Amino acid sequence: MTDHKRDSHATTIGEKTLRPESLMMSYGYRPELSQGAVKCPIFQTSTFVFKSAEAGKAFFEIAYGLRKQDPHEELGLIYSRLNNPDLEILEDRLTLWDGAEKSAVFESGMSAISTTFWTFLRPGDIVLHSEPVYGGTDYLLKRILPQFGIRAVGFSARTSQQSLEKLLEDREIRGKTAMIFVETPANPTNDLVDIAACVHAAQKMSSGGRRVLVAVDNTFLGPLWQQPLTLGADLVLYSATKYIGGHSDLIAGVCLGSAELVGQVKGMRTILGTMASPWTGWLLLRSLETMKMRMTAQMKTARYVADFLADHPKVERVYYLGHLRPEHPHYAIYRRQCSAPGGMIAFDIVGGEAEAFRFLNNLQLFRLAVSLGGTESLAEHPAAMTHSDVDPEERQEMGITDKMVRLSIGVEHPEDLIADLEQALAAL
Numbered sequence: 462m463t464d465h466k467r468d469s470h471a472t473t474i475g476e477k478t479l480r481p482e483s484l485m486m487s488y489g490y491r492p493e494l495s496q497g498a499v500k501c502p503i504f505q506t507s508t509f510v511f512k513s514a515e516a517g518k519a520f521f522e523i524a525y526g527l528r529k530q531d532p533h534e535e536l537g538l539i540y541s542r543l544n545n546p547d548l549e550i551l552e553d554r555l556t557l558w559d560g561a562e563k564s565a566v567f568e569s570g571m572s573a574i575s576t577t578f579w580t581f582l583r584p585g586d587i588v589l590h591s592e593p594v595y596g597g598t599d600y601l602l603k604r605i606l607p608q609f610g611i612r613a614v615g616f617s618a619r620t621s622q623q624s625l626e627k628l629l630e631d632r633e634i635r636g637k638t639a640m641i642f643v644e645t646p647a648n649p650t651n652d653l654v655d656i657a658a659c660v661h662a663a664q665k666m667s668s669g670g671r672r673v674l675v676a677v678d679n680t681f682l683g684p685l686w687q688q689p690l691t692l693g694a695d696l697v698l699y700s701a702t703k704y705i706g707g708h709s710d711l712i713a714g715v716c717l718g719s720a721e722l723v724g725q726v727k728g729m730r731t732i733l734g735t736m737a738s739p740w741t742g743w744l745l746l747r748s749l750e751t752m753k754m755r756m757t758a759q760m761k762t763a764r765y766v767a768d769f770l771a772d773h774p775k776v777e778r779v780y781y782l783g784h785l786r787p788e789h790p791h792y793a794i795y796r797r798q799c800s801a802p803g804g805m806i807a808f809d810i811v812g813g814e815a816e817a818f819r820f821l822n823n824l825q826l827f828r829l830a831v832s833l834g835g836t837e838s839l840a841e842h843p844a845a846m847t848h849s850d851v852d853p854e855e856r857q858e859m860g861i862t863d864k865m866v867r868l869s870i871g872v873e874h875p876e877d878l879i880a881d882l883e884q885a886l887a888a889l
């Protein structure tokens with residue numbers, strides 16, 4: 462069968478269902494619409510020409526929800542704030558990894574999170590959230606949302622089940638919560654929040670016409686090692702800047718879920734204008750082709766690095782999912798909701814800020830930078846960098862101390878990374 466006759470959305474060969482990595486080079490793209498180019502071109506255009514005034518009218522009717530789309534009617538392209546081929550193909554491919562009906566891509570992780578909040582939260586609502594969360598999300602929850610009459614109530618990721626149960630005893634929380642937002646594993650401590658327990662709590666709080674949504678920021682392990690939708694979550698959010706982009710050369714975000722919920726998010730995105738550009742969309746299509754290879758290599762290398770650190774006399778403690786033992790309270794959660802430990806490691810160095818800084822300044826192959834999930838290994842100091850605006854007392858409670866260093870493992874040879882860590886620790 463020649464390529465142009467194969468359905469661009471086929472996911473099987475005969476009876477066999479193809480894996481997502483096998484579909485990342487072709488799914489959703491029709492070469493015959495682009496001169497036969499094997500790669501989807503960059504559709505660097507703001508607007509699209511209608512074949513006729515009637516066609517333009519029909520596209521708008523559907524895009525603005527004025528009538529339902531007929532089963533065989535193709536939705537045409539209108540304007541790149543609403544739709545664009547690079548974004549639509551990317552969104553189709555992203556759904557395969559998380560088992561989502563639909564996805565929406567954004568120009569940053571923060572725009573994915575904020576647009577989702579603006580879609581589902583209203584004045585008077587409460588949003589319950591795990592703690593710690595990413596710094597930008599923390600600011601949005603605690604400083605921005607209250608200005609719009611939305612209250613954020615945090616619960617500790619370390620003791621999520623007990624803290625959630627306690628919150629549910631509060632009548633106001635039961636009556637006004639519109640969303641449970643969780644980030645798991647928590648950054649940088651790798652604490653795990655039980656997603657299924659959050660789904661259960663949301664069901665308990667939902668009543669009549671009011672449905673409490675569970676949204677999970679899946680940036681650290683997804684989409685390869687954790688699929689929150691399969692655990693009952695309603696929405697999955699990403700900073701695609703990290704593992705999905707994977708090359709530290711773009712900023713982007715994603716929201717995935719049911720057609721109904723993501724449709725609402727896309728409606729808000731159209732008006733806020735927070736969609737990704739065609740160029741960002743194209744870069745992400747490039748990235749998705751190697752995502753599984755990259756994330757697998759990073760995950761395997763991280764284990765060598767974590768084992769090396771755990772045995773080192775100048776390392777006090779390592780926070781790494783692959784080292785959880787059955788007696789740890791998060792072990793059962795790990796087994797239920799993660800399929801591998803991923804590529805993020807934090808550790809406490811023997812000493813304090815001075816020792817941590819000397820170590821960071823001594824690194825030669827690891828780059829001293831925030832962000833994560835790229836091909837190059839990165840090291841940073843959470844207390845002084847990514848988490849410096851968290852209240853110092855809260856920071857201490859979360860375990861983010863002056864002796865903590867965070868590593869994001871890249872695709873370098875594990876022995877070269879270990880050699881770099883060894884010399885940087887030896888110089889202390």
Ligand SMILES: *Cc1c(COP(=O)(O)O)cnc(C)c1O
Pocket residue numbers: 569570571572595597598644648678680681699700701702703712713714
């Ligand atoms: C980086 C990050 C964000 C924010 O994403 P941007 O792409 O920087 O806007 C949100 N959540 C997590 C867990 C992150 O690591």
